[in-house]
Amino acid sequence: MTTAQVGVVIVGAGPAGLVLGNLLLDRGIDCVILERRDRAAVEGRARAGFLAAHSVRVLTEHGLAAGLAARGKTHGTCLFRSDRGEFTLDYGKLGLGEPHTVYPQQELVRDLIAAFLWRGGEIRFGAEAGGVTEEAAQARVRVRGGADVTGRYVAGCDGHRGTGRAALTARGTRTARRDHGVSWLAVLVAAPPSLEAVGYALHERGFAGHMARTDTVTRYYLQCPRGTDPADWSEDRIWTELATRLRTAEFGPLRQGPVLEKAVVDLRSDVLDSPGGGRLWLAGDAAGLISPSAAKGANLAVLQAELLARALEAALAHGDGTGLARYAADSLPRVWRAHEFSHWMSGLLHGPAGQDDEARYGRQLQYARLESLRTSRAHQDFFAENYTGI
Numbered sequence: 001m002t003t004a005q006v007g008v009v010i011v012g013a014g015p016a017g018l019v020l021g022n023l024l025l026d027r028g029i030d031c032v033i034l035e036r037r038d039r040a041a042v043e044g045r046a047r048a049g050f051l052a053a054h055s056v057r058v059l060t061e062h063g064l065a066a067g068l069a070a071r072g073k074t075h076g077t078c079l080f081r082s083d084r085g086e087f088t089l090d091y092g093k094l095g096l097g098e099p100h101t102v103y104p105q106q107e108l109v110r111d112l113i114a115a116f117l118w119r120g121g122e123i124r125f126g127a128e129a130g131g132v133t134e135e136a137a138q139a140r141v142r143v144r145g146g147a148d149v150t151g152r153y154v155a156g157c158d159g160h161r162g163t164g165r166a167a168l169t170a171r172g173t174r175t176a177r178r179d180h181g182v183s184w185l186a187v188l189v190a191a192p193p194s195l196e197a198v199g200y201a202l203h204e205r206g207f208a209g210h211m212a213r214t215d216t217v218t219r220y221y222l223q224c225p226r227g228t229d230p231a232d233w234s235e236d237r238i239w240t241e242l243a244t245r246l247r248t249a250e251f252g253p254l255r256q257g258p259v260l261e262k263a264v265v266d267l268r269s270d271v272l273d274s275p276g277g278g279r280l281w282l283a284g285d286a287a288g289l290i291s292p293s294a295a296k297g298a299n300l301a302v303l304q305a306e307l308l309a310r311a312l313e314a315a316l317a318h319g320d321g322t323g324l325a326r327y328a329a330d331s332l333p334r335v336w337r338a339h340e341f342s343h344w345m346s347g348l349l350h351g352p353a354g355q356d357d358e359a360r361y362g363r364q365l366q367y368a369r370l371e372s373l374r375t376s377r378a379h380q381d382f383f384a385e386n387y388t389g390i
């Protein structure tokens with residue numbers, strides 16, 4: 001059984017799929033979103049929080065920024081700590097002069113769902129795509145336990161384990177990938193931020209990070225061994241380790257509160273050689289996964305959704321396929337630049353373990369990089385431009 005054909009079938013109601021859906025409806029292109037989870041689960045999934053100025057511009061231009069304008073916070077400083085002291089960078093005033101807007105991803109997703117439904121869009125929650133096949137003038141999405149959905153195009157926005165990516169790789173698209181060999185325990189706590197800035201702490205026990213989310217919720221990261229079970233990390237252990245690595249004895253205490261969520265994230269990155277072709281196109285984590293070390297993933301998802309919406313509109317409304325043909329060339333250089341910076345950040349934040357000569361050499365490079373960032377205006381501008389640029 002098949003339901004009627006639409007212009008674009010979007011698989012996945014994360015930032016990529018929801019921005020794409022809203023932009024398509026704005027341009028008069030009909031689409032339907034298939035999402036395997038239920039609405040509450042999608043709206044409750046806490047992940048990103050730092051939106052680049054480019055993402056805010058896209059959301060604002062399309063009437064999707066009321067929530068972040070009302071509740072988001074402008075953020076433009078980060079602080080680095082190590083056994084050699086601490087320093088702060090006003091990155092929002094350096095480089096491009098663009099700060100971040102801090103707005104939790106789940107709140108953005110909630111806003112995007114409401115806007116999509118308000119525009120008359122349809123989201124089928126609980127509809128898990130089981131595969132995508134291309135036919136002469138359409139593409140078909142198989143829905144587990146339901147009717148197939150067909151569209152002139154399919155947009156795979158279903159993350160890095162989704163069906164869109166599987167369909168592309170099955171037809172030969174290769175993936176460039178790197179395992180950064182590092183994992184983070186990502187912790188969300190019900191406590192106000194402890195620092196004015198994003199905090200990056202380098203420590204011989206491993207990296208620790210502090211990121212504001214809202215006035216009452218803060219995200220912390222603790223580097224941990226690969227294979228770590230979050231259940232082994234009690235609240236006491238988390239706060240003790242954070243205090244050690246963030247050097248609270250020297251720099252002041254953290255504002256503590258109950259742990260709301262803890263999960264282990266393995267830092268891995270990959271990019272598909274091409275984000276689509278024919279009737280199937282990908283955006284967001286589906287097209288490339290980026291390690292969270294520079295907070296780029298959601299921002300790349302918005303960028304790709306914007307480019308893909310324009311290209312799909314040209315193809316569907318004007319029979320002009322040049323935008324789709326150029327989609328890879330338009331998006332990949334920017335994606336790779338974000339990966340290069342994210343990789344650079346990963347090298348800055350994670351020193352080698354151990355005391356052998358190679359580890360000691362690696363650690364001195366880490367200090368040298370940090371010192372250059374502290375003292376060189378050129379290096380600070382490089383950091384700021386890449387930290388906030390998309």
Ligand SMILES: Cc1cc2nc3c(=O)[nH]c(=O)nc-3n(C[C@H](O)[C@H](O)[C@H](O)COP(=O)(O)OP(=O)(O)OC[C@H]3O[C@@H](n4cnc5c(N)ncnc54)[C@H](O)[C@@H]3O)c2cc1C
Nearest residue numbers: 012014015016036048049129158159284285296297298299
């Ligand atoms: C701890 C953490 C912190 C982060 N911090 C930041 C940050 O500060 N800034 C930043 O820019 N990025 C950050 N990121 C990355 C960011 O969250 C992701 O890059 C972003 O969610 C990607 O959006 P997406 O829409 O491509 O994919 P997703 O958000 O993964 O959405 C994909 C959707 O598709 C659905 N789906 C999957 N398979 C199917 C299927 N078969 N059928 C139907 N639906 C399906 C999923 O349920 C999901 O809702 C962070 C990530 C993590 C893990």
